[in-house]
Amino acid sequence: xxxxxxxxxxxxxxxxxxxxxxxxxxxxxxxxxxxxxxxxxxxxxxxxxxxxxxxxxxxxxxxxxxxxxxxxxxxxxxxxxxxxxxxxxxxxxxxxxxxxxxxxxxxxxxxxxxxxxxxxxxxxxxxxxxxxxxxxxxxxxxxxxxxxxxxxxxxxxxxxxxxxxxxxxxxxxxxxxxxxxxxxxxxxxxxxxxxxxxxxxxxxxxxxxxxxxxxxxxxxxxxxxxxxxxxxxxxxxxxxxxxxxxxxxxxxxxxxx
Numbered sequence: 001x002x003x004x005x006x007x008x009x010x011x012x013x014x015x016x017x018x019x020x021x022x023x024x025x026x027x028x029x030x031x032x033x034x035x036x037x038x039x040x041x042x043x044x045x046x047x048x049x050x051x052x053x054x055x056x057x058x059x060x061x062x063x064x065x066x067x068x069x070x071x072x073x074x075x076x077x078x079x080x081x082x083x084x085x086x087x088x089x090x091x092x093x094x095x096x097x098x099x100x101x102x103x104x105x106x107x108x109x110x111x112x113x114x115x116x117x118x119x120x121x122x123x124x125x126x127x128x129x130x131x132x133x134x135x136x137x138x139x140x141x142x143x144x145x146x147x148x149x150x151x152x153x154x155x156x157x158x159x160x161x162x163x164x165x166x167x168x169x170x171x172x173x174x175x176x177x178x179x180x181x182x183x184x185x186x187x188x189x190x191x192x193x194x195x196x197x198x199x200x201x202x203x204x205x206x207x208x209x210x211x212x213x214x215x216x217x218x219x220x221x222x223x224x225x226x227x228x229x230x231x232x233x234x235x236x237x238x239x240x241x242x243x244x245x246x247x248x249x250x251x252x253x254x255x256x257x
Contacts, residue, residue, distance in 0.1 A: 009047075009050035009051050009121065010047055010050055012129075014047065015047075015125055015126065015129060016129065017043065018040075018043050018044065018047060019107070019126065019129065021036075021039070021040045021043055022040065022110065023106075025037070025039070025040050026040055026068055026071075026072060027071070027072055027075040027106065028075075028096060032068075032069075032072070037065075037068065040068075041061060041064060041065055044061070044064055045057060045060075045061050047122060048060055048061075048119065048122075051119070051120055051121050051122065052119060052120070060117060060119065063117055064113075064117075067113050071106070071109055071110060071113070074106075074109060074146075075106055077146075077147075078102060078105060078106070078147070078148075079092045079095050079096060079102070080092070081147045081149055082095045082099060082101070082102055082149065083095060085149050085151070085169065086151065100133070100134035100135065100136060100150075100152075100153045100154075101134070101136065101149070101150025101151065101152070101153040102150075103130065103133065103134055104130045104131075104133075104134045104136040104138060104150065104153060105138075105144070105148055105150060107126055107127065107129070107130035108127065108130070108138045108140065108142070108144065109144075110126060111123040111124070111126045111127045111130075111138075111140035112140050112141070112142070112143075112144070114126070114140070115140040115141050123140035124139075124140055126140070127139065127140045134153055134154075135153060135154040135155060135156075136150065136153045136154070136156045137156065137157045137158065138156075138158045139158060139159055139160040139162070141160045141161065142158045142159065142160060142161070142162040142163075142164070142176075142191075143162070143163045143164065144158075144162075144164045144168075145164055145165045145166035145167070145168065145196070146166045146167070147166055147167045147168075148164065148168055148170075149168070149169045149170070150169075150170050150171075151169065151170070151171045151172070152171060152172035152202075153172055154172045154173070155172055155173040155174075156170060156172065156173065156174050156175075157174075157175045157176065157177060158176045158191075159176055159177050159178050159190065159191035160190070160191060161178070161188075161189045161190050161191040161209060162176045162191040162192060162193075162194070163191075163192075163193040163194065164176075164193075164194045165194060165195045165196035165197070165198070165215065166196045166197070167196055167197045168194055168196070168197070168198050168199075168200075169198075169199045169200070170199075170200045171200065171201050171202040171221075172202050172203075173202050173203040173204075174200050174201075174202070174203070174204050174205075174206075175204075175205045175206070175207075176191055176192050176194065176206050177191060177205065177206070177207050178190035178191050178207060178208065178209065179207055179208060179226075188209060189209035189210075190208070190209045191207075191208075191209060192206045192207065192208060192209070192211040192212065192213065192225075193211070193212045193213070194206075194213045195212070195213055195214050195215035195216075195217065195231065196215045196216070197215055197216045198213050198214075198215065198216070198217050198218070198219070199217075199218045199219065200213075200219040201218075201219060201220050201221040202221045202222070203221050203222040204219045204220070204221060204222065204223050204224075204225070205223070205224050205225065206219070206225045206226075207224075207225070207226050208226050210228070211225065211226060211227060211228055212228040212229075213225075213228070213229050214228070214229055214230045214231030214232065214233065215231045215232070216231055216232045217229050217230075217231065217232065217233050217234070217235070218233075218234045218235070218236075219234075219235050220234070220235055220236030220237060221236075221237070222237055223235050223236065223237055
């Protein structure tokens with residue numbers, strides 16, 4: 001490794017500055033400014049200098065420069081997807097500045113690109129910044145299709161080998177996870193595959209590398225799934241709430257938590 005075993009290659013502030021430039025100068029502008037693009041790429045290369053061999057820097061710089069127009073287009077399309085899906089959304093600006101799912105998804109797009117470029121350390125640390133800010137935990141290796149919509153988002157966990165199709169909607173508290181395996185099985189598929197046009201409601205847990213949720217399925221809240229579901233199915237809890245009528249008038253003011 002190009003740095004001492006216990007030395008940090010860059011600070012959290014440097015990573016935050018990089019993300020600030022990424023959003024403000026690349027994604028959220030009416031047009032790309034060549035000077036700001038160069039400044040942003042210089043910041044990116046300065047991070048890479050600490051973690052990859054010098055003879056690969058130019059290759060990674062060019063790949064990142066070519067990636068920026070693509071992620072910029074994805075960011076704009078994703079705003080429209082959020083506005084279309086959320087009846088509470090008042091404007092695109094509100095989504096850009098205030099929606100955690102939108103932010104976490106774009107950071108994941110960036111981290112996933114870096115992961116596919118075999119860049120170490122940086123993808124996971126960027127994902128963890130998004131996790132800290134939004135409560136949404138997406139591993140940078142997870143494969144996620146177009147028009148991915150996260151509503152609310154707090155508590156969502158999407159594991160390393162998860163595969164998600166296009167037009168998928170996920171609500172808060174969803175886990176796309178794995179059963180415990182030993183370290184020597186880390187390179188196997190451990191997390192589920194979600195087909196196109198699937199909706200997964202709050203609190204659902206879907207586990208296992210062989211678990212496949214077919215296209216156009218609806219997964220209800222708080223269900224636990226470890227087996228594949230065929231396309232066009234609905235899965236939901238069949239339990240009914242128990243309502244106990246009081247025998248006498250209850251003074252609600254006497255309750256404490």
